[in-house]
Amino acid sequence: MAWRDQWQEASFRGVKFRFRSAAGALGRRNVVHEYPGRDEAYVEDMGRKAREFTFEAFVIGADYMRWRDQLEEACEKEGSGELVHPTRGRMQVAVQDCRPTENIDAGGMASYALTFIQDGGNLNPSVRVDTSAAVDIAGDNATDAASKDFSKSFKVDGMPDFVNNDALATINDAMDGIRAAANGMMPDMSILPAFNAAAGGILGKLTALMRLPTDLASGIAGQIAGLRALGTSPLSAFNALATLFQFGKHAQTSGYVPAVPVTPARIQQASNRAAVQTLVRRIALIEAAKASSSVKYASREEAIALRDNLVAKLEAEAEDGAAPDPVYFALTDLRVAVVNDIQTRAADLESLMQYTPRATVPAIVLAYQIYEDPERDEDIVARNRVKHPGFVPGGRALELLTG
Structure with a gap:
């Protein structure tokens, strides 16, 4: 296509005008710093200059006065307007200067020196809450509350051997469940050896860890958190963690014998079982909530479905009769953070x-x-x-x- 065919008829705010020439002023906004004893200057780039376009324009014809008045009215209106530049196309501009000239020797014509500044709009800084970070913070608080509750409930010191043995079996069941969750996804094979080594480290010193409930809770929580790093995507990690949401709600093996709390030792045995199983469920939910804040949802419906599933599980765990106030409030705060995060990000998704x-x-x-x-x-x-x-x-x- 020839260059003449690409030219457009010049106009401003819909008022057309003729022109003899068009010029512009482009470049960068530079601040030159000159220092004593230094020959070279330091030039600080402050960004692109405002683009300026100038025209030697005119309106002509028997009815030129009406045309002149329309163009001048357009130039004196408040705010920016659309300029159709003959070679650069459409753009939003503000009128910097409009200088009309009428000459008796050139009757039936008004000439103009027009200067326009390209207007990018007033882009004020905007504040956007980092909802994903809010989920992480709420999740850390919930992990801390769940671990402290475990430490208060779990005890093997001074208990008969059957209490120790039952606690060992329950923790082994928990570690088996965590490993099964890892094996059930497509794990990152570069991280898997470290994940398995960490699990082996916990089991290798389990007898000692059981006498340090805070450290034991930290070890179990860390192993569950490792599932999030092990997943090849946040969604695969979420699905793996979801397999632990109901951990301990049913008998783990066919040989499972419920602890009957009729003596102090039996009461502690039951408390230890519940503490381990509850810790696994709570940490799995917390880590799944953190994973949800990184999931790239394919559609609004997918985001809402995951939100509803996770929120229902968090609410049920928080309102469990055994949950003390610190755990209840921490899980509730996490639930609110999840809702805010997913709803905020889902707003931009397609249906x-x-x-x-x-x-x-x-x-x-x-x-x-x-x-x-x-x-x-x-x-x-x-x-x-x-x-x-x-x-x-x-x-x-x-x-x-x-x-």
Whole structure:
């Protein structure tokens, strides 16, 4: 296309004008620092200069006065307006200067020296709450409350051997559950050896750790937190942690014998079991909440579904009759932080829709028909588990993003 074909008719706020020449002033805003005893100056770049455009413009014709008045009215209006630059296209500008000239020797014409400044708008700094960080902070507080509650409930010192042995078995069950959660996902193989070594370290000194409930709680919590780092994505880590949400709610093995709290030793045996199982559930929920703040949700519906599931579990754990006030308040604060985080991030997500193609077509064709973007074919295939991207079956409802 020839350059003349690309020129546009100049106008400002919809009022057209003719022009003889157009010029501009571009560049950077530099501050030059010159120092005593130094020959070279230091130039500090303060950003791009405001772009300035000038025109030698005119209006002409038998009715030029009406045209002149319209252009001058447009130039005197408050605020910025749209300039159609003949070679640079449309832009928002403010009028810096408008100098009209009328000459008796050139009757029927008014000339102008027009100066415009490109206006980028008043972009005031905005404050946005880091909702993900709020989830992490609330999660750390909840972990601290859960660990302190465990330390108050778990005790083996001065207890009969059967209490010690039962506590060992319960903790081993917990570690088996944590390892099963790790094996159930696609773990990061570079981290897996360190994860297994940490688990072995806990089990290797378990007899000593049981007499230090605070350290034992820290070890178990750290091992569960390790699942979050082990996952190949925050969502895979969340799903692995979710397998521990109900830990201890049912018999762990066919040989499980409930502790009957009829003597002080039996009461402590039952307390130890409950303390370990409750700690695993609470820490799994807390770490899952932290993982949720890093999940990249594919749609608004996916985000809301995960939120509702997690919030219900946190609420149930907080309102468990055995939860003391510090744990209740910490888990409630975490639940509120999760809701705020997911709702904030979900607001910018696309929703899902149902679409039924009339005929079998390639995914790339369908992506262009729906989105005018053939590169979105992979999402169509993955979201609907299409066997072959060249044949998206017609007559079957597909789940697609709205935009």
